[in-house]
Amino acid sequence: MEAYRANALFDAHRDDPEFGLRLLTDEARDNGEAMSDRTAWRIASANGWFSAFGKPKRSKARRPGPAVHDDLCAVIDEHGRTRHVFATDAPNQLWLTDITEHRTAWIPTVVATR
Incomplete structure (x- = not known):
């Protein structure tokens, strides 16, 4: 039927x-x-039969796109693989979170160091 x-x-x-x-x-x-x-x-x-003038809605199961920010932790090792290094040579060089997203009364001063 x-x-x-x-x-x-x-x-x-x-x-x-x-x-x-x-x-x-x-x-x-x-x-x-x-x-x-x-x-x-x-x-x-x-x-998947939709009108030629309409668009089907996107599925919620789609994979997300690339990150909109630069990945400052990424380095390429000697084998050509991308690795992440969470260490810096000086303070305030690498932030692991975006502090502008949340309202806070204090500013975190601890960052990743070697």
Whole structure:
């Protein structure tokens, strides 16, 4: 039963890719495959059938992009691998957290040292 409904929706989508979900559902109903709007949405969403004029929403499971700040702790070792060194030659050279993000009454003065 589900396969017949999916085929009817796909045929309607292939004929008119600019149609939205409601028009696709109406066209599938006209072709003899009765279904609710929710069922049509579930089938179309699972198969990635969206209107040519709309955009599907991004998934929450996407991997995050690169960090927006420079990675000052990263060094490349003799084997070409990226390592992190949390040590500096002088105080106030390497901050492990961004102190501008949080309101505080004091300024941390301890940083990573060798």
